[in-house]
Amino acid sequence: MSSSLGAPRMHAGDRPIRSHKTPPGGEKRPKPPLKKVLPQVWALFRPRLGLVVGSFLLMIVNRACGLVLPASSRYLIDNVMYHGQSSLLPKIIAMVAAATMIQGITTYALSQLLSTEGQKLIAELRRKVQEHIGRLPVEFYDRNRTGVLVSRIMTDVEGVRNIIGTGLVEFVGGLLTASIAFVVLIRLSTRMTLLTFSILLIFAVILMRAFKTIRPIFRQRGAISAEVTGRLTESLGGVRVVKGYHAEESEANVFAGGVQRLLTNVLSSLRAQSMMTLSSTMVLGVVGGLVMYLGGREHTAGRLTVGGYVEYTMFLTFMIAPMVQLVSIGTQLTEAAAGLDRTNEVLAELTEDAGSKRKAELGTLRGDVRFEHVSFEYEEGKPVLHDIDFVARPGTSTALVGSSGSGKSTIISLVCAFHTAQQGRVVVDGVDLADVKLSSYRSQLGVVLQETFLFDGTVRENVLFSRPEATEEQWREACRIARVDEFVERFPEGYETIVGERGVKLSGGQRQRLSIARAILADPRILILDEATSSLDSESEALIQEGLNYLMRGRTTFVIAHRLSTIRRADQILVVEQGRIRERGRHEELLAMGGRYYELYTRQHGVEMNMFLAPGEGDKLEEEAKA
Numbered sequence: 001m002s003s004s005l006g007a008p009r010m011h012a013g014d015r016p017i018r019s020h021k022t023p024p025g026g027e028k029r030p031k032p033p034l035k036k037v038l039p040q041v042w043a044l045f046r047p048r049l050g051l052v053v054g055s056f057l058l059m060i061v062n063r064a065c066g067l068v069l070p071a072s073s074r075y076l077i078d079n080v081m082y083h084g085q086s087s088l089l090p091k092i093i094a095m096v097a098a099a100t101m102i103q104g105i106t107t108y109a110l111s112q113l114l115s116t117e118g119q120k121l122i123a124e125l126r127r128k129v130q131e132h133i134g135r136l137p138v139e140f141y142d143r144n145r146t147g148v149l150v151s152r153i154m155t156d157v158e159g160v161r162n163i164i165g166t167g168l169v170e171f172v173g174g175l176l177t178a179s180i181a182f183v184v185l186i187r188l189s190t191r192m193t194l195l196t197f198s199i200l201l202i203f204a205v206i207l208m209r210a211f212k213t214i215r216p217i218f219r220q221r222g223a224i225s226a227e228v229t230g231r232l233t234e235s236l237g238g239v240r241v242v243k244g245y246h247a248e249e250s251e252a253n254v255f256a257g258g259v260q261r262l263l264t265n266v267l268s269s270l271r272a273q274s275m276m277t278l279s280s281t282m283v284l285g286v287v288g289g290l291v292m293y294l295g296g297r298e299h300t301a302g303r304l305t306v307g308g309y310v311e312y313t314m315f316l317t318f319m320i321a322p323m324v325q326l327v328s329i330g331t332q333l334t335e336a337a338a339g340l341d342r343t344n345e346v347l348a349e350l351t352e353d354a355g356s357k358r359k360a361e362l363g364t365l366r367g368d369v370r371f372e373h374v375s376f377e378y379e380e381g382k383p384v385l386h387d388i389d390f391v392a393r394p395g396t397s398t399a400l401v402g403s404s405g406s407g408k409s410t411i412i413s414l415v416c417a418f419h420t421a422q423q424g425r426v427v428v429d430g431v432d433l434a435d436v437k438l439s440s441y442r443s444q445l446g447v448v449l450q451e452t453f454l455f456d457g458t459v460r461e462n463v464l465f466s467r468p469e470a471t472e473e474q475w476r477e478a479c480r481i482a483r484v485d486e487f488v489e490r491f492p493e494g495y496e497t498i499v500g501e502r503g504v505k506l507s508g509g510q511r512q513r514l515s516i517a518r519a520i521l522a523d524p525r526i527l528i529l530d531e532a533t534s535s536l537d538s539e540s541e542a543l544i545q546e547g548l549n550y551l552m553r554g555r556t557t558f559v560i561a562h563r564l565s566t567i568r569r570a571d572q573i574l575v576v577e578q579g580r581i582r583e584r585g586r587h588e589e590l591l592a593m594g595g596r597y598y599e600l601y602t603r604q605h606g607v608e609m610n611m612f613l614a615p616g617e618g619d620k621l622e623e624e625a626k627a
């Protein structure tokens with residue numbers, strides 16, 4: 001039995017969110033078409049239209065004020081300095097001061113309004129994507145790696161900051177400033193402007209090409225980073241296995257490989273970025289020289305005043321700066337659009353409850369579970385279950401036994417409605433599980449797995465996980481029944497003790513008791529038990545059995561059984577082999593049949609070796625044998 005039901009068997013992580021849409025991790029992603037992205041961007045804008053329009057107005061004021069300084073320089077030089085109109089000076093200074101102040105205030109207001117909104121949106125999208133991913137079917141998790149999902153939730157949404165945040169407004173602002181500057185420049189000197197402008201245009205084309213090279217590098221960086229982080233999380237989480245197999249070195253090599261790929265990626269983008277800086281410096285030099293040359297000649301010819309020349313150079317910088325900015329913001333915007341597209345791709349995945357079919361609300365269950373000729377396959381053409389047909393009556397226990405890979409966990413996954421059968425039906429209290437609203441069903445389901453899943457929180461939080469609204473009395477009672485109180489009270493901080501990630505600070509038996517307390521608190525109608533294969537000492541074993549006995553009472557229980565005591569107590573045992581039920585009945589009946597069950601039971605002969613034996617059970621059996 002797998003440690004977690006329905007957990008991925010293969011390393012499916014390298015496969016995509018949607019196989020037909022998204023290529024694997026490091027590969028280049030196709031750019032989403034504009035036709036597709038525009039409605040998505042519009043959907044972001046629509047609810048905050050007022051804010052966006054207001055910001056644009058603010059931005060126009062902001063940019064207009066920014067142009068007062070260069071525009072006033074001509075009057076300062078020509079009128080005040082050359083022609084001694086000193087009465088103009090205070091007016092010029094007052095205008096520049098006022099404009100600068102308004103510019104400062106509007107810049108502040110803009111960044112406050114937009115950056116705040118951008119960050120709020122990121123938070124909102126993260127919540128939305130996480131919640132959505134949480135509601136996706138188990139197959140989705142089988143298909144996608146944890147690291148990739150984490151980056152979907154945390155990184156992909158970051159880009160929207162550039163759309164709603166300052167990015168788009170800056171983009172339009174830059175466009176506006178550059179256009180105004182261009183008009184002023186043409187008015188000052190058409191010849192000079194057309195010449196410099198053509199050089200700048202060539203430069204802009206080069207820049208755009210450079211960004212085109214860099215863009216996929218950035219995109220790849222996200223994918224590589226997700227992969228490396230994913231693997232790192234796995235190897236840190238599995239540190240005991242890593243150390244147990246002395247695999248520190250090979251893990252270090254895997255990580256070093258990932259880091260190297262990241263480095264290569266960063267270096268290649270750095271190179272391109274440096275080339276861009278180099279070429280922009282050179283272009284600025286050429287344009288500067290050209291303007292000096294032409295300006296000098298225009299002045300000598302009497303077509304340009306000194307003030308006009310200074311104004312010209314100032315406006316020129318006002319045109320060049322936004323042009324460079326435009327190209328880089330343009331890249332950010334396409335990045336953001338690609339991220340938004342990926343986010344929407346996840347949000348478009350159908351949740352488990354989606355579709356019109358899952359409508360049936362279940363009331364409190366009696367717990368009658370029937371498999372009616374169920375066949376199932378994970379992958380097309382590779383059937384795993386064939387014609388499974390059985391009834392589990394309310395309050396009874398069904399033990400599943402059989403060799404590894406025979407299909408026991410898959411049967412349990414179908415009971416949990418993690419998957420839906422391709423043929424036949426799984427019927428609970430007369431309702432086909434395929435039609436059931438999952439929340440109304442799963443809330444009545446309890447699972448106790450051999451690998452207990454504990455959060456890095458306190459003991460109390462971990463017990464309350466199954467029913468957060470339970471009263472103190474209720475959870476304490478559950479802990480008492482499951483004998484959690486016995487060991488917790490020995491901890492100095494009692495129930496407030498942090499159990500550590502995956503509960504490593506607790507022993508295996510303690511973890512199991514905690515997980516039983518959790519299930520007792522949940523009070524499920526249907527209980528799934530995956531018995532631990534590992535042996536505990538007989539004292540812990542006895543305590544756990546006691547808890548389980550309480551837990552199973554009155555509930556329909558499915559247990560992937562490894563303990564003889566559970567199997568003997570079961571109301572029915574299903575012997576599963578190669579996806580079919582080979583034998584069924586109670587322990588004595590099956591033994592008497594002398595078939596597969598008998599074989600499994602006696603295969604290892606020596607009572608101590610028996611595969612169904614838990615500590616202490618061997619003695620009982622030997623006594624029976626003697627009798």
Ligand SMILES: Nc1ncnc2c1ncn2[C@@H]1O[C@H](COP(=O)(O)OP(=O)(O)OP(=O)(O)O)[C@@H](O)[C@H]1O
Pocket residue numbers: 001002006007008009142378379384402403404405406407408409410411
């Ligand atoms: N998510 C999955 N995708 C594809 N195949 C799967 C998946 N999970 C299980 N299988 C396959 O289905 C078959 C039955 O597996 P299952 O986990 O149900 O067996 P099991 O009886 O519980 O085995 P074990 O006792 O070893 O856990 C196996 O051949 C397994 O490889």
